[in-house]
Amino acid sequence: MKKSTRLFELYKYLVDQKGPVSIQVLSEILDVSSRTIRYDLNEIEDLIQKYELKLTKKPNFGVLLEGEAEEQFKVFAEFNDFYNSRHFRSAKMRKYLILYRLFQKKEPILIFELADLLDVSSTTVSKDLDQVENWLTKKNLALIRRRNYGVQIEGAEIDIRHAMKSLLNESYETGNMIELLNKSNKKVDFKSRLEHGYDEEIKNLLGELNLEEIESVVKMAEKELSIRFTDSAFTGLIVHVAFAISRLLAEQDIKIDPERLKMIKKKNEFEIARKIGALLEEKFPVEIPKDEIGFITIHLLGAKMREGKASSELKEDELEYLVKEMIRVVEKYFSTSLAGDQKLYSGLLVHLQAIVNRIIFNLPIQNPLLEDIKEKYSEVFEASKLAARLIQSEFYVEISEDEVGYLTIHFGAALERINFQKRKKAKVAIVCSSGVGTTNLLEVRLKNEFKAIEIVDSLSSLDLEDNEILKEIDFVISTIPLSLEAKDVIEVNPFLEENDIEKIKDYLQQRKMEYGIFNEEKQKVSSEQKPVDYESLLAENTGLEPEEIIELLRPFLDKERIPAALEKIRDYFAAEKMKREAGTDLKDRKKDLLKLLKRDQIKIIERAADWKEAIKEAGSLLLAKDLIEPRYIKRMIEIVEDKGPYIAIAPEICLAHAGIEDGVKESAISLLVIKKGIKLGHQFDPIKFIFVLAPIDKKSHMPALTDIMEFANNRKLMDDLLAAESEGAAYKLLQNNFNK
Helix, strand or coil: CCHHHHHHHHHHHHHHCCCCECHHHHHHHHCCCHHHHHHHHHHHHHHHHHCCEEEEEECCCEEEEEECHHHHHHHHHHHHHHHHHHHCCCHHHHHHHHHHHHHHCCCCECHHHHHHHHCCCHHHHHHHHHHHHHHHHCCCCEEEEECCCEEEEECCHHHHHHHHHHHHHHHCCHHHHHHHHHHHHHCCHHHCCCCCCCHHHHHHHHCCCCHHHHHHHHHHHHHHHCCEECHHHHHHHHHHHHHHHHHHHCCCCCCCCHHHHHHHHCCHHHHHHHHHHHHHHHHCCCCCCHHHHHHHHHHHHHCCEEECCCCCCCCHHHHHHHHHHHHHHHHHHHCCCCCCCHHHHHHHHHHHHHHHHHHHCCCCCCCCCHHHHHHHCHHHHHHHHHHHHHHHHHHCCCCCHHHHHHHHHHHHHHHHHCCCCCCCCEEEEEECCCCHHHHHHHHHHHHHHCCCEEEEEEECHHHHCCCCHHHHCCEEEECCCCCCCCCEEEECCCCCCHHHHHHHHHHHHHHHCCCCCCCCCCCCCCCCCCCCCHHHHHHHCCCCCHHHHHHHHHHHCCHHHHHHHHHHHHHHHHHHHHHHHHHHHHHHCCCHHHHHCCHHHEEEECCCCCHHHHHHHHHHHHHCCCCECHHHHHHHHHHHHHHCCCCEEECCEEEEECCHHHCECCCEEEEEEEEEEECCCCCCCCEEEEEEEECCCCCCCHHHHHHHHHHHCCHHHHHHHHHCCCHHHHHHHHHHHHCC
């Protein structure tokens, strides 16, 4: 915390106290030494000398600030003047202030006016405007700059509203925005936080509106929808409504495409938005048109919720299927099981509804935690990106890193629940007697299959005797029979077949995971009580309800532990049910990709003229078997031309498809391998693998897409396919990988 900020926070804290407070308490609150607090108190004492205020500092008494509220407020004003005069010296802060002023003004602002405002030269303002222009361009807005005219923002009202919201998100953290709104309601803006010098600018943007009235309207929406918004979504809706009213008062209203508005009107949320509009018309001198009601509906649809359920374009069973497949992608990435995690499943289901609505209605979102998430959960972020591409392929739109960041939080929490993040990787040594080539193959196979394993070294059985490495590793993976006293040995085939993988997984689970539904801590048992085999009791009474099981166990449980035990049993059965369903799914879903991708639906070519010809070539493999109509290929190309290169789902890989109604006769997938690659105009260029998907419904193809995501994470398989000399050889490689 900067010194000026710390002084302000210290002063503000003292103003709020009715009695004396100790130096020790102040140092703990501000996280500095007692010595620093004493220096800061001396500076505050100097600052308040010209006001009718008294700062008392006595041993065994503490620190007390005394004086009238009016005098205290004068000091707040001096703090703000002092800070704000220095606050806009950085280019970033000047950029934000310029944007605030531009959004406030209907008419152009002259360069010299901005120079006076910022206390910098016109040359510096011109450089700042370059940054402003770049920022606006990303928001689909233009900055008009003309000599003797000034500068002005130009663009569609809907983009201006989105940009204003983005500006608030970037320049004001969510927590501080909530604090600002609370203080605006109480009319105590003089105590705004010093870290942000935009309070006055935000007030000007929002206008002289009673935010408390708007808050009551948003609470009504929560009640009507039977949901609870997150704090950021709740605050966002208040700000959105405030913007809408202030812009309408300035005769700047939204226009929504008639076809889109027609679709919005079918939503249940539209009726709630209409009620919100009616309440706003009662409270403010403004008429809310249908397009504005539609825009409020979009925000209701895209808002993140803490509780409840929102509607979306996908049916509930389709959303559930998509969530299960996303979980499966992450499970495969980390070689772990999340199937029993009900919190992950339900949390993703609610979150996905909001994501789908944001995608459909082009509602931008910003994740203030994104950089922290990418730093602290980098590997989970990469896994979540793969999972998010299932959404991308469904809606022809690239999923932003902000959205991926929120998905990462869900998956990261699930992994934390099984201690995956805290758990160290299992350190292993490989013993192989068949030469370097076989050893390398086994290493690659292990790395592809197990993220939880770190290969410390590869050596011969002779090298292993009395080797210091035995102290470093957890166990040994060997291709030959081996007997060691010091470490466990798992014997595998050099090609790491399916039974070998299961053998290693079982070992890892036995060593790393605790089973059972009760606390690991051993309960003290009196001499009269015999230890209870809880697992056997559960196994013998699988038809019982949790409450009935508790009755069986009641003699062995402390009275105060019964509610917790009952909850744990319920969770246990819910998780076991999900695991059984997932296990049945996995048995039924072997060869998911190869169910749809047949041997004669693969083609390898050296090069293609361009991406259009490549899609035609890949589509023709399905057309030749009468699985699609010719118009399906044409539609795939039109979608890329209209939506952009969002069919690129991973480096070198794209997944092209059209709608079910565009001429699909039978569900199928084709694969075109282009050794030299083609340019799609995407960061994942060159594209060397083009999958064409022809779906007959919204969900039956999802498991195959999950396999394609697994393919995207398997560099060796991709390289082997590029090196394959024939389509038959390529198909065999896919069989070896996906038929396990």
